[in-house]
Amino acid sequence: MQELDSVANRLRSRTRTVQWISATVFIGLMLVFIPLGGQLPASAAVSAVQTVPSRGKLYSQDNKLLATGPAQTRRYPQGRLAAQVLGFTGEAGGLEGLERTLEEPLSQGRDQILTLNSSIQEVAESALAQAGERVKAQYGSVVVLDRRSGAVLALANWPAFDLNRWQETSPVRWRNRAALDEFEPGSVVKALTVAALLNEGRTSREQVYSTPMRRSYAGTVINDLVPHPARLNTQHILRYSSNVGMTRLVESVPPDLLYSYFRAYGLGESLPLELPNVNGVLPEPRNWSALRQATMSFGQGLSLSALQLAAAFNVLANDGEFVSPSILSGTVAARRQVLRPETAREMQDILSEVVDEGIPTQAEVPGYHAAGKTGTAQVAVGGRYSSSVFTSTFAGFFPAASPQYTVVVMVYGAQTNFQGSQLAAPIFREIKAAIASMRALSPEQGKKTDLHGWHARMDSASVQ
Template sequence: MWTAAFLALTSLLPAYVQLAVPTEPLGKQVLVPRGSIHLADGTLLAVSTPGGRQYPQGSLAANLVGFTGADGGLEGLERALDSELRSGTSLTLTLNGTVQASTERALSQAMTRVEADSGSVVVLERATGRLVAVANWPSFDPQRWTSTGPAQWRNRAVTDEYEPGSVVKALTVAALLEENLTSPKQAYDTPMRRPYAGTVINDIVAHPPTLQTWEILRYSSNVGMTRLIEGVEPTTLHRAFQAFGLGRPVSLPVPTADGQLAAPENWTPLTQATMSFGQGLSMTTVQLAAAFNTIANDGVYVAPRLMTTDPLQTRVVLRPEVARTMQRLLHAVIDEGIQMRAEPPGYHVAGKTGTAQVAVGGRYSRDVFSSTFAGFFPADQPFYTVAIMVRGAKREYQGSQLAAPLFKEITTSILSMHGVMPSSQVPATTHEP
């Protein structure tokens, strides 16, 4: 019996030894390569190699991508999605490499020419909300991030809040048209100066003493805006601004700012007036792009998307007929005002400029301005929406002088890239019978 038991035990020893002895030397770990970051066409923006993390495209989209250090991601997507990247998950961005590169180049050249402090551009695909370009200035090379600092790393297009100025007039007019509180041809008494709510509202661009609603946009009349919103309930305008995305989070995989939009119960007649023409509220460039894209997209807000896997999220803001009226209105604003500065020859675009004083030390500066432009193209069948902000230009700081020509350059590049032929047909403008 003892012999039989001994034989049975020894027959199990090989299996026990095989289970107990590890197949790899003790202490050795299998490392998972950090996930890559690339564009939809496969272009690599970040990849792990035996020599460390590499950024093959240099500064392209660097403020979005970020960089890594010894302990993992330190900025941008590298930091925000560090755990996913560490686990080997790769990211595919919606950016178009060609549009991103040409937009960054145009922005950099403009910033250098006017000696600006900073700037950002967002190009949004109208129907899908895909971000095809997110350009920031200044920027940096993530392969040499240690030689730069936070001012170069900042993803300003989604984090920098600013008072946008007169671009907001388009959103205000759209909101009032939606509520049937005005019409494109309704006329208003509009002197160059008007006492209002304890102060005096001034216009800069000379205009006739009576303006129709579309002309208030055409001449960017602050006085005209006080006429439009006089007697309008604050909740009406606040609700519309929120529907356009102002003061609300933008869901992206990187840190974003919400902007500032005061609760309507805190509005006074003066703050409502200034908000109607873009002061007293703030937003980011990506919020500005998404708001104007709502007009381009026949009244449907599309949430901006940075990952190809992000779901499409929409909400209805304007009736389609109101949005299309605004499309024609904003085309008229360009053609009747700054056509040569904003519109590539042979093409038709729609948009609005803005210029706002920047608050420095709690007071509006006489020397520092934000120059903005938001618009879409082609005017009759929009495909892309573009928003631009430049801060602190030393010269040519007006939106019509700086942001509008930058829009024209970016638009020209995209039209050329897609091989879009010039149009011989002029879209009908709202002021026509």
């Protein structure tokens, strides 16, 4: 009997040993199996899900779901839409764009509503992509602002990429160029310069200047490209985009004065935005020669981003008030008065005439007037301005009579049709037409310009 008890005890001991070994092996297999993509039993899976932290969703202003799910398996239901703005996540959290800059609230599970309107964003991206591909450009950007609030309704970059497959895309395409790429804006800056001088009483809309096609100035020769009369008033210096005319306007202006306006427009410093953005380059006025001041007055020798240019032009649209752009709903914008309201409204009318007289078919659709200015700037390559690489720009707002939207278009490196009037202005027109349709904006009363009468006035006016 004792012998049987001894055998039984040995069997029980061996059984416990086998059970312990089996359990150890099972746990070891589970630790190996899970990282290799295996699935846990249902009860274990529930426990594991509970340990994965939730992540806040991203929504557009018009309630489109833009990003959802935990960081490890983040999904982007709209695919390519606003890809460079939204950014993407990795195992540890946000890696690019808003996914990175809003990491704290998103990682705490707090949903975020953006100011982006998905329909306007889609229109901007589509118009930019079609034009960019047609002219074989390198890249481009579009910014659409609500002029009153400064809300960013669209921040488009081309070429785009699919956020759900970001690992397969070159990092060059991840870049939010609309906020991060600096460029010399060219002639669009002429409108900002003229607004400052009107505001200071240093010129008037009808003041006439001698404007030959070439002028010796500050040790060099300034040239104009668009043929024009030998005498132009201030409005028509903008209409014909006359560099010579700009030298007349600024030749007696103290550098500190023009610099202070450029800074007030938001140039030379980054914007207080929820996305990384650049300062741009605005040299200190103590370094301005007469030639440098002249070239900066028509957009060379300083640099900015498309977003900065939109914020600056919005001052003209917004009755002289600078409103800092925002991309997160509920953000309180910084505001400051830069121009007197009457100066800004005069600029609205001037820039409306500039479009109506100069590029009506390129920038407008029948019944919907716009105000704005084109720019075509040579790009510095290897320390010298290139004769084959350009930025094509249009900055403007609409409706002209009562602005609601400010839009900037910039396309870099087009191989054909690179003039701002040929490329950037038609992109603006497409975006404007789509917004007018989706927002059911009422057509404006048509305007006619009496150019014959204008030339007669020029012949009889005094000249400076």
